[in-house]
Amino acid sequence: MNISWYIALSAVLFSIGAGGLVARRSPLVMLLCLELMLNGANLSLVAFARMHGDGGGQIFALVVMVVAACEVVVGLGLIVALYRNRLPIDIDELDHLKDPQKADSAL
Amino acid sequence: MITAITPILAHAADFAEGARPEDPAMWGWILLLTPLVGALILGLGHRIWSERVAGLIGTAAIFLAFGAALACLAQLLGMDAEERHVLSGFTYAQAFGVDFRFDIYYDQLAVMMALIVTGVSALIHLYSMAYMKSDRGYTRFFGYLNFFVFSMLLLVLAGNMLLLVIGWGFVGAASYLLISFWYRRSSATRAGAKAFVMNVIGDVALVIAAYLLWHELHTLTIPTLLANADDPFTVMPTATFTAVALLLLVGAFAKSAQVPLHTWLPDAMEGPTPVSALIHAATMVTAGVYLICRMHPFIEISDAASMTAAALGTATLLIAATTALVQTDLKRIIAYSTMSQIGYMIAGAAAAAYSASMFHLMTHAFFKALLFMSAGSVIAAMGGIQDVRRMGGFKKAMPFTYIVFVIGALTLAGFPLLSGFWSKDEIISYTLHRGGAFTIIAAGMYIGAILTAFYSLRAVFLVFHGDPAPEAKELEGGHIAHGDHTNPATGEHEDTEVGFPGADHHIAEREGEMKVAMGTLAFLAIVAGFVQIPGVTHVIEKWLEPVFEDSRYADSIPSVSAQWIGLGVGAVIAITGIAIAYWAYMKNRGVTERWTERFPRANAFLLNAWYFDWLYDRVFVRPVAAFAVFCNKVIERFVVDGIVVGTTTLVKDGAERVRAAQSGLARAYALSIIGGTVVIALYFVVVGK
């Protein structure tokens, strides 16, 4: 298989993730979409590593996985904190940065 | 670190250099520093010293200084007559050729002045030990007084123009502190501020004069300046000379309360009476005369300046003398007479009668201090009341005070054979001898003399003769009057916890220290004139001769016969004035009231001291205050705040527009990130092709 196939696939996955990120309002699903994007990037990294026959790209992919794991942990922690504070699990409702009064009443 | 400390040590050595024992000016340094040490001991230990100890420390310091001044005199006497001057000091703030050094310099003139200052100060300290006893601020008073003497000596001994300004400023500050000594009285604090600000005008003038001298002669060291004044190679442009002379005169006039910078002195009587005696009669206010004598080459070189000085001095002596005629406040009468007498000295010094002026400065210091002291005694007996209309008949109640007051008043009046007689008439005859326009000046001086004789005896008759006042009667009965004290100027109730008159005030009749001080001064007031009798004795003239020998009028001395004629005229005038006063206040009591009723405007004019305060209020104080209001109300609000409001509005409006993008919707931000990424990627794709 040509490497370009893999690259094209990674582009598709990345675009799907990006689209989902914007389209969905649940922070949980948005995190999933972020995973999609990261995986798309990972795929291209591994593909390029194969292209050059060099292990560096794979290490990069590994690091991306670590970052993704961290992001998941923090993101999920935030979601749990939102839930604990009885805030809506809806990204559109969480616009307190814009409206300080709302922030005061919410927290 | 060791290397680092070396410069400090070097500086310390440099600093100590000025005061090392083998220093030629050792006695000068001791003279200068003793009062300062006294002030520091009093100030740092004000919680420790009992009142008695504090008074002793303060007085002892000044007596020691007097001893040091005598030692300086002895040192000068031990030198060759031509070489009698000492210069010593250290670098104070020197850069770019501005030789701002801490140099003390003393010659015959400075030592004479230092002797007068320390001598009179010592007696006044002695007097104050008793006089201020009832005052809460006893230690503070002596601390201030010692600081004043230090400042005055700094002024007298300054060997550098800017150091002279420092001394000039320090005496101003000391004067401020002592005028507003009873700081609970708003009239006292206002008077202090007024005196200080007017004196700062003098300081500034002296700084400018110092600059001009430095600019032309490239030094600030006074002896060098004096030596180079006539140097043909460094001769200054005439305009600069006139400017220097006039600026020096502004400094002198501000300090010596001469027209037009005189209005602070009558108000300065708010201070305790010993302060009036020491600072506002005997020493500080005569600093202007000292300055003119010290810097005489620069004054006499400009005819315009010396004529101005003489004219203003005469104007002051006439204005002050006429004002003194109608004043009702005892201390103010004496204050105006001080202005008037300094007018004589200034005019005399301007007429190049330097040794005569210094002579009068000395005798004036004695008899004016004496007058203030005895006035203080009377005021104490009156329980703080200073209005002569309420006094009367103290002759019997206070015989000692009466005698010394009469001696002082007669000396002031120029009664024959008393010291004021010799010194005042010497000034007049020297002035007459200059001729020309100075003849008019001398005529003014004679008019002043008759006025002086009148008002000084007026005070005597009003206070000591006539029907006894209730307080006088009480004193005869062995009691001291106490009253509910209010400040006559403002009507506010006096705070007797801070300031005289306290519960237990003292008068001369009962206090040994006061009697000693006043007796000594009375003795000096009588005999001091005999050192300088025309054709007989020439002590002061001979002593000061080397200082003034470079004067271009040094050889212009009136003949002995002319001086004796002058003395005769002076005696006649003095006795005439005394006789008029006797007629008006003893023979025909009440005649003056009738005059007052007939000429109310003239009386008001004199009572308000020719309306100078009113004029200054309208011309300077109110416009500046109005300008301040204008700045606050208009400039701050519209111009400056306009900038604030303008900028903030601009930023706010701009922010309002940009803020619309801040929807707070995370997804919208994500969208814009993606959009941005697309655009940037597109750019690189396009560029890549």
Next chain:
Amino acid sequence: MVLQGILFFIAAAGAIGGAVAVVLLRNPFFSVLALVCHLFALAVLFLLLYAQFIAAAQLIVYAGAVMVLYVFVVSYVGGADEPIDEGGGAPRALAPIFAGALLVVLALALAGSALTLLDTNGAKLPDNGNAYGTPEQIGELLLTKYLLPFEVASFLLTVAAVCAVVLARRRRGLEELTDDSPLLGEGLGKR
């Protein structure tokens, strides 16, 4: 070769299908499951690229551990159905357009790329080709050439772990850190 091609297409279809399902399914729980499918498909793709270790890590760490965390959170929060049709406004309408634009640009970049190697099957691996992508090779690289990124990544993980604990613990414990000052008050510290 053909087998590889077939496998690629099957896996690619699985990956895309999983991704689309993640985005389109309304219930977060199903989205998570769809992501698991997607990750399995990706792991196959990694294997096809000779990245054995990555593929294994993908399955064990990602599809195993991380997804379990997701499932826990979803069940804790109670993954209610998102009303996918309602609301969303402009972002939702624009999302497909922007995604499409992104894809187009990426495709353009790919098509216009000057990388000739893209059209090959990849570099020729050494004869004992089994070394590439094995745990041995990855391990060696991690501990030699890429030691610093490795350490940084581990540090990042630690920080994230601490952060998660702080974020998710009971809020009462945070009160002592709060303050009443006006500017910081709007931050996270404020109760």
Next chain:
Amino acid sequence: MNWGLTILLLVPIVGALIAALMPLRQIGGVAAIMTLIQVGFLIPIVLDFKIGTELTGFVDELWLPELGVHYSLGIDGLNLFMICLVVLAWSIATFAASRHEFAQPRMFYAMLALAEVGTLGAFMAQDLILFVLFFDLLLVPFYFLIGMWGKDTELGNSRRATATFMIYTLVGSLLMLVCAVALGVLSSTQNGTPLTFEFADLAANQVGNSTQNWLFVGFMLALLIKMPIPPLHGWMPITYKATPLPVLIVLSAVVAKLGAFGFLRIVMPLMPHAVDSFQPLLLLLAVIAIIYGSVMAFSQDDTRLVVGYSSIAQIGFVLLGIFVIDAKGAEGAILQMINHGIVVIALFLIIAFLGERAGSEKLSEMGGLAKNAPIFATLFLIVALATLAMPGSMNFVGETYILFGAFQTKFVWGVVASIGVVLAAVYMLRMFQRSMHNRGSAGDEATNSRSRELDSGELGLLVPAVLVILALAIYPQYVVERVEPNAAQTVKSVTQPAQPVALDTDGGVER
């Protein structure tokens, strides 16, 4: 690399970090004690200082090679005593702050320390970009210090004060940043030299005359706002009223001096031609500042504003000294920056003590304090006399040198400025008398016998400042001779530019 100055720069931060580890109540005290360490670091630097224009402890490391930015610090006569002033002011301010409880003390002392780093860095910087960096860095801590711990006044709340302060200073700072970058780049392109921002290099390779003129305007606005000089002082009243006093001590005593310092360090050596052409404008502004500040100072009721406006007048003298372009004037300006810094430290301490005693910082609600607080009154008097440049204080020496310089080159301006000396006596005596003398309010009279004397802690704050004032008054030569070579050098850079300036042949900027 010479680490001395870098360590001096970092000591405040280390101190704040150590203090932050302490329990809440002890943070202030520990932070204050930590400031003494800086004093310890500073003493050998001052003692080792050699008279001359050479830079002590010079550090020069290429920091951002692509941009020609150097990490370059050094001490010379120009900034030696300013650095002493910084350390003294911060030490006293931190001790003063530690007497009070502040919300979030860790944050407060960290911000205070950060502000010190910014100020120290700006004074020591020998590279234009580094200077701008530090100059702007210190806005960050002041933003929080005024905003979080400031108080609401009738002029507006603390947020408004912060906003006003930030807008004013940021406008200036950003203008300066632009002009600084432009100066370096244009100097390099016009002279064909490699890009660098070091003062020494920029002074050697000056930009063309017309370029200097427009660059000068940017620097001038930034520096005048900081000083502040009317009519750009609009931030002063509200900021002074809102800022907590310990912070105000450093803001007024030191940070405001950066403006005047910038003229001496940057503008005069790097843009001599522009200095020459803008001299009349700056002299006019200086005299306006002197007169206007004085007049405003004696019509204010709020003691902070009395001192604030008097600072405008005093800094007007500094500006006058700088722009008469005479070595004596520059010498006086530097001396006066030092003097005024010290008296302002003392004055704001006094205002704090007065406020605590009278319950208000308004003159109309004070009076008669001297009776029950004689030592306080004496110390205040010494400070007041020093502020009004009483002969015998070092302020007098500074003012005399400024006036001598002014008389030398611009006699009339000097005479007009002399009025300011007289007005200074008016406003300082007014403040002293209104607070200390006369009678107090009715409530004060009722509590006549109660002592209002300074306690030992307050004495410990005020006495060091007064001792410094006295020490400088007794022997100013120590400072005068150390400043002299640099004053001469700075003025010489204007009167005799290092080399013929570059011709305006290239670059379209001029056209």
